[in-house]
Amino acid sequence: MSQKRLSRFLLPGFTGFVIAFLFAPIVVMIVFSFNAPLGHQNITWQGFTLDNYLTIWSRSDITGPMLTSLLIAVLSTLVATAFGTLIALSLTRYEFRGRAALNLLIFIPMTAPEIILGASLLTLWVSFGTPRGLPTILVAHIMFNISYVVVTVRARLSGFNRSLEEAGMDLYADGPTTFWKITFPLIFPGILAAGLLAFALSIDDYVITLFSAGHTVTFPLWVYGASRIGIPPEVNALGSVFFLIAFLFMAVQVWAQRRAGRAGEAGVPIAPVASR
Amino acid sequence: MSDHDERSQIERAVERLMHGEPISRRSFLRRTGRGGLALGAAMTLPAILAACGPGKTKLEWANWPLYIDVDDAGKHPTIEAFTKKTGIAVHYVEAINDNEEFFGTIQPDLAAGNVTEWDVISPTSWMVRRMASQGYLEEIDHSKLPNWTANAADYAKGLWFDPDNKYSVWWQGGITGIGYDPNLTGREITSFDDLLDPAFKGRVGGFSDMRDMMCLSLLSLGIKPADATLDDAKRAQQKLLKAAQAGQFRGFYGNEYYDSLSNGDLVASVAWSGDITQMQLYDNPKVKFVIPSGGAPRWNDNLCIPKKAVWNEQAHKLMDYWYDPVPATTLSEYIGYWTPTKGVPERIKADADAARAAGDTKTADLDDVLSKAVAPTAEQLANVFDYPELADAAEEKAWNDLFLAVTTANG
């Protein structure tokens, strides 16, 4: 197989196919956002309408939980990414006692079944007398996100080329400057990836949230319940709108990069090779 | 050489974060100690705040999803009417997806004798019994429920799980029977054994609810669930287990059997009466509902007040409100299950006639169908049976264990 064929057709073709695969249920969601079902269930096509896109904004029973989930996702992602990155930094750069125990502490939350995590956290709240609501959900989300952040950022940090930082020091940069101007931009893709993962995990969490929610309703809690009866098409409309926003955001980014030229490309080291 | 230097870079960065002080062991410990204390305080703070805050402003009601009327703005007209009438604001939360799951979220508080977040909750019959027996429900003061006393239908009072309605009043109810598409099955289904016909292997839906399935199996063996012993339960379980191991059941569903039955993935399934009414109206008119010849379990959800709920008075008012025929009719026109309030079918029929006179045939047809479905007929009442009264936690666990084996096909 010639390199040309691989890079021109096979790989991009495969990528396109995978993206289509990833988006398949989303496309269905968008199509059915234009449906006008008479009953509870949105499973048979019963007529085209744009109404769902109009009525969704007044459906506070749907938009309320969505906003709650977004808020929790943003906050927990920020905190968990910060905490997790710090842990990843310390693990990859330092020798210290308790490494093995720490590794265990990082991995076990991912292995433990969510219901055990959720229920045990609830008993903690009850023994502290903490009322359940947004703050407790936030605490829980930060908790389970940290592990995922650590693992993702570590993948980026391993084999990190220290000579780049050395070069910075040689040029009289001090600690914080070296960190923010050299280290951080280079590990940023890892942090960003970790953040995206954490956001996706948080915005979709059901079981752990269930036990820490009290009478706060997050979107997954609402939609899981609604799915058993029938998800209203307005939900599809909301999802489609989010998609549109994300797409526009991405398109703007691409356009901005095109304008800024090569400066937009990330991750190109400008130091000599030898990465071990 | 570079090791030493680069570490000190980051060290210094961290130090700078902590106000440029060189860090001694003592200050390190002080800071962590302070941090721990701060965290502990932060977690008890909400509790303290809640105690000194403006206090409760709304009646907290946990219910199942899509179990109330909803308008285009996502509001609930009946609840708004209640607030207008009584001045009591309601925080309506669709927090219950599963009886046991929901109970799991309030159990630690109830066991510790704390106030839960809720003033009114909506558990199913057997859960009412369980909670009442553990002392987790407030007693109802019937002097505060005039509507209930006047309008509650006989079939909705004095049921097995709460004979004196000491702890609960009926919310909505229905039958768990069998739904099937005669075009796909090729014949009529009349009994539970028909559901287990190997000809339908892999295309039949079971329920993940232990009581519904065990009852159907028991009734097909001629045993009334209320009289069933543990040995009877084992016989019923064996019947289900054999079928499960033979691959008869495509799956054990909760509410989500609906779209699989509607789109034909299932040719027959255990199903709820109200759902099939909906399906016939909107999604698949070919599907039929039948009460199996041996009989079917009847279920109902109830309104209860958890122990130590703060707004006890207001909770009573809410519970009584639903026994006023006006909101009860609006509710039934939306949900379609059995209503406990007298006079509702007649009012729905009147609405149907009014709609037909106004030329709205869609609403008229819908209401015609509903008026017949929202109250049980005498024939239905003769063929439905109550859930078994599982005497204690040990017996309940035994039955659950038996059923768990069925859902995992682990003989």
Place this chain on the structure above:
Amino acid sequence: MRGARRRLTPYLLLLPGTGWLLLFFAVPMAFMLVMSLQEGSLSEGYRLTWNFGIYPKVIGEYGNLILRSVGYALSTTVLTLAIGYPMAYTIAFYGGRLKNALVLVVIMPFFVSFVIRTLNWRMILSDNGLLFGTLKDMGLLDHAFRFLATPASVIFGLTYNFLPFMILPLYVALEKVDRRTIEAATDLYANKVQAFWRVTFPLSLPGVVAGSLLTFIPAVGDFINADIIGARSPDVAMVGNVIQRLFLSVNDFPAAAALGFVLVAGTMLLVGIYTRIVGTDRLTA
């Protein structure tokens, strides 16, 4: 003084995250561990009887389900790797200016609720639905064919839902690979394939490890795919489903907790073996 400072820095970096995990994870889990050794019931209360026998008991009863769950998770990891690696490679090496956009495209579907995604897959994959209905009408498939509520469908659901967990770490590791290293290899007369296996792949190994762990570990304990796509068919019951039921329906908290910890221990064992094979030096700098 300097020595003390140097020794403390890693601990300071660790403090917030580790403190959080200790308080909100380790403490509750310790309670659960104690719970697993208790006996009793919800109504009678629980007494600590150091009932270690519960562990062999749950392993005996549900061992086959544990094996099944591990099998599903392994299949999922292999599939996501097979699909995700070329994907991440293409984005990292051929993405150019569209790199960030493509990564966003990969993860975007996962901001839509899991329930909605999976329900829509169920609609697409139903026996006579969009995909199979069309194939059956065209005569390419037997009418009795069905995909949902089979082990294959659960693995399909798991693969779909864990794909970004594999792609993102892979991308992150691949994107870091210096092209000049590859150039150097080809300058030394390696062909493209050799350059890949000898240079690129080893350098991407931390990403492979990270992605595999992020996929395998949560997949073992998954219960939701078996619920929605698997329709809770007894053929596909996973250990997560049993733990749910034991906890919520049967209310056998000790057994649920014990089974949970068996899951944790088993998964950690496999992870330990895996990292030993791959080499822990790949995991850390």
